[in-house]
Amino acid sequence: MNLRADIHAQWPITLRARLSCPAGQMVALVGSSGAGKSTLLRTLAGLLPCEGSVRIGEREWQGVPTFRRAIGLVAQSANLLPHLNAWENVAMAIPAAQFSPLQRTDIAKDWLERVNLKGLEARMPHQLSGGQQQRVAIARALARQPQLLLLDEPFSSVDAMTRQRLYEELITLRAQIKCPTVLVTHDVKEAALLADEIAVIVDGRVVGQGSADLFLTAPPTAQIARVLGWRNVIPYSVWQAAMPWTPVKPNDLAANDAFVLAPHRHISVHENMLDKKDVAGVVRSILRLPHQAWAHVDIGEMHIWGALSPLTALEMGAACWTKVDNCKLSVVSK
Amino acid sequence: MIDWMVVGLTLKLAFCTALLTTPIGIALGRWVAVRQGRNGWWIDALLLLPLLIPPTVVGLYFLAVFAGTPLVFSFAGLVLASVLVNIPFAVIPVRRAWEQIPRETRETAACAGWSPWRVFKGCELPQAWPGVVSAFALVAAHTVGEFGVVMMVGGNLPGETRTLAVAVYDHMQAMQLPQAHALALVAVALGVVIAVLSNVLTRTHREVR
Numbered sequence: 001m002n003l004r005a006d007i008h009a010q011w012p013i014t015l016r017a018r019l020s021c022p023a024g025q026m027v028a029l030v031g032s033s034g035a036g037k038s039t040l041l042r043t044l045a046g047l048l049p050c051e052g053s054v055r056i057g058e059r060e061w062q063g064v065p066t067f068r069r070a071i072g073l074v075a076q077s078a079n080l081l082p083h084l085n086a087w088e089n090v091a092m093a094i095p096a097a098q099f100s101p102l103q104r105t106d107i108a109k110d111w112l113e114r115v116n117l118k119g120l121e122a123r124m125p126h127q128l129s130g131g132q133q134q135r136v137a138i139a140r141a142l143a144r145q146p147q148l149l150l151l152d153e154p155f156s157s158v159d160a161m162t163r164q165r166l167y168e169e170l171i172t173l174r175a176q177i178k179c180p181t182v183l184v185t186h187d188v189k190e191a192a193l194l195a196d197e198i199a200v201i202v203d204g205r206v207v208g209q210g211s212a213d214l215f216l217t218a219p220p221t222a223q224i225a226r227v228l229g230w231r232n233v234i235p236y237s238v239w240q241a242a243m244p245w246t247p248v249k250p251n252d253l254a255a256n257d258a259f260v261l262a263p264h265r266h267i268s269v270h271e272n273m274l275d276k277k278d279v280a281g282v283v284r285s286i287l288r289l290p291h292q293a294w295a296h297v298d299i300g301e302m303h304i305w306g307a308l309s310p311l312t313a314l315e316m317g318a319a320c321w322t323k324v325d326n327c328k329l330s331v332v333s334k
Numbered sequence: 335m336i337d338w339m340v341v342g343l344t345l346k347l348a349f350c351t352a353l354l355t356t357p358i359g360i361a362l363g364r365w366v367a368v369r370q371g372r373n374g375w376w377i378d379a380l381l382l383l384p385l386l387i388p389p390t391v392v393g394l395y396f397l398a399v400f401a402g403t404p405l406v407f408s409f410a411g412l413v414l415a416s417v418l419v420n421i422p423f424a425v426i427p428v429r430r431a432w433e434q435i436p437r438e439t440r441e442t443a444a445c446a447g448w449s450p451w452r453v454f455k456g457c458e459l460p461q462a463w464p465g466v467v468s469a470f471a472l473v474a475a476h477t478v479g480e481f482g483v484v485m486m487v488g489g490n491l492p493g494e495t496r497t498l499a500v501a502v503y504d505h506m507q508a509m510q511l512p513q514a515h516a517l518a519l520v521a522v523a524l525g526v527v528i529a530v531l532s533n534v535l536t537r538t539h540r541e542v543r
Contacts, residue, residue, distance in 0.1 A: 047441050066444040067453075073445035079438045083460040092456075093446035137442075144446060 001057030001147055003180040007043050009050035015039055015204040021180035021197070027209065028183045028191035031201035031227055037184040040201065041152050044182065045071050056147045056180075072141030072179075074154040078133035080125040086112060086136050087121035093144040111139035114176075115169060131162035138170070142177065149181040155190065167193060188229050192216050200224045222259035222334045231305040232262035236331060242302035243279060247329040257334050266325040267306030269295040271314055278321040283314050297322055336516045337501060344478055344498040345524070347409070351416040352474040358417070359424020359469045364458070366425065367432035385422045392419055393486020407489045412497075415487040416477050423476050424469040431465020432458065464536040471532035478524050498524075 002022050009015040017040050021027040029037045043050045046066040054061040061069050072093075080089045090108040099107065112121055115135040125133055134154060141149060155163045171194065185191050191198050192212055199209040200223075208215070208224045219225035222233045236258035240246050249258050269283070281299040286308065288294075293308040297320060306322055314320055366377060384392060396415045397406060405411035435458055443457040444450075459466070481499040488495025490504065498521050505514035 042441075045441075045445055047444070066441070067447050067449050069445075070447075071445045073442060075438055075442065077436075077438065079436065079442040081439065081443070081457055081460075092443070092448070095447055140446060150445075 001059075001179065002055075003044075003148055003182070004055045005044060005053065007040065007050045007052040007054065009039070009043055009048060011049070013039055013204050015043065015050070017201065017204065017206045019044075019182070019199055019206055019209065021182060023180055024178055025196045026174070026181040026183055026194060027197040027199050028185055028195035028212065029199050029201055029206075030185060030188060030191050033186065035201045035227075036204040037186075037201055038152055039204070040206075041150050041182060041184050044148065045069065045073060045150055070144065070147040072144050072146030072149045073152070074134070074137045074141045074150070075152045076154065076156050078125070078130075078137040080128075080133055080136055082125055084125075085121065086117060086123050086125070086128065086132075089125070089136050090140045090143050093140045095144075107143055108139075111143040112136070114142075114173065115139045129162075131158050131166065134158055134162075134166060135169070138166075138173075142173065147179050149177060149179055151181065151183040153184055153186070170194060188216070198228070200227045202227060218330060219261065219332065221332050222261070225259075225261050225332070230261060231264045232260075232267070234260045234262065234302055234304065236260055238302050242300035243324075245277075245326070247326065247331050249331045253331065253333055258331050259334055261330045261332055262304065262324060263328050264294065264305040265307060266328040267304060268323045269297055269306040269308050269312070269314065270321045270323065271309075271312050271318075273321045275323060278323050281320055281322050283316055283318050283320050285316055286314070295320070335513060336520060337513070339493055340496055340498055340501040340517065341520055343409075343493065343496065347412060347416060347497055348474040348477040348524075350413045351420055351477045352470045354413065355417045355420045355424045355473045356466065356470045358421060359428045359473075360466060362421070363425045363428030363465075363469075364432045364454075364462075367429045381425050382422050384419050389419055389480065389482030390486050393483045396483075396487050406487070407491060407495060409488075409494055412484060412488040412495050415483045416480060419480065419483050420473045420476055423472040427465045427468035427472060428462065429465075431462035431468075434465075435461050467532050467535045471528050475525055475528045478521060478528075 003020060005017070005019045007015060007017050013036050015036050019027065019040070029040060031037050039048065042048045044054055046061065046064060046069055052062065081092065084092065087108050090111055091104045094104045094107050096104070109121060112118065115138055117132060117135055117139070120128065120132065128136065155166055158166065183191070183195055195212050197209060198212045198215045199206050201207070202223060208220060210220065215224065216228060219228055219230065225233050236249060236255050239260040247260060249255065279299055281297040284296040284298050284303060286293060286295050294305055295308045295314065296303060296305050299322060304322065308314065362381060366374065366381070393415060400406055400411065405414060440453055440457060443453045448456065479499055481503065484495065484497050484500055490496050490500055498517055502514050502517045502521070505517065
């Protein structure tokens, strides 16, 4: 059953969001802090009041209380009930009306096994590590056989190694998840790794939704590019004034509304001119990371990020040359 | 030397008051902790009011309201007045306990298909249990020592409204020091028993957490 939501809400932030997700697919809600990602997720769960429509298949969920919606929720923290052990924390989500106590036991144990917690069923939450608690939360959400799975930054509270392991486990479990899944994350890499589609949310509005691959390699608008972490989103007129050549702009796009997207990985910064097409600039700042250094360069009125050559001795304020791979440029609307 | 009728009546009053006040404390304390909005300050003030005015004044208003009814100078009236006076002692620990429960835990239980009643019973109550036990113990202990309201509402009828605190006062007035000290010792013992019981009932919970 597909998810189709068209939501309007005024509290706690103004929300106007359209979202869809086919059954078995995962859509990642990406946006900056305070953009309304978690608010939208809580609204989908019925935890916050809203107007509009939330449809799962042909069923309208608007007005249906949370406990009557077949939802699986995994939040930032596991939120296990402290007085129940791991097995009971999973079994609590299995409807008693549909399954006998024996069946519930089997289903809960089966899900704990699937998230690699076999043998830890009797442990209380305080006897489990953060990663194990999060696995119990995932098992609980899936054991409910949800019609909508909601993941609210579920990996943000665990260490990097556990996160990697949980990614792998979730990717393995994806084949068994038949319902639509909405993942809230501020990590674009996480969205790219796990989701089929990305929905970008800015100030409570979903400004675009599309294939994760497409959005990450060729964002359709400058706004989406900025949210997805593109560093070089430059107004077309500023680019025109600073650079000797300009990428082709679609005819129906006004110059004032156009932006040039220049992937920083395809821009290199050197001490010396290597090619006739190189453009002179001044190093504004340098960001040195373990495997790569990046330079922020002023070219006229334009500021652009590029990869710094490994052997270069460039410092802040030094004159430099910038090489841009023209083929990788694109022009998009604002 | 010890007037066991007085001790029995005091225990009965303490138990009845705690039994009636604790559910009221749970309802009000939970409501204040979970539902109260921005304008909740006046509800806080209202709930604390019985603590802020002298018990004799509460007794006076109680008599004014219920004058001419069988509640005056009766055990039932004494229980009702004790409940009114003790509401803050039940609300405060319950409220603190409910404030400790993360909102997300309640929401997760709701998302797991639990109805509001089941969330209350199976999720909130077990976590707030120490607060509930504290509320019961505080109300019971405070009722054992209650004097002003008992004097005003109950009078001093032996076997009906004469409690431990009033009896100690009577013995002192009559210069019967051994009897006064014996009852005082019982009052101290009751306080210790209530404190120990409260501790035992919440210990398992602390170990789990």
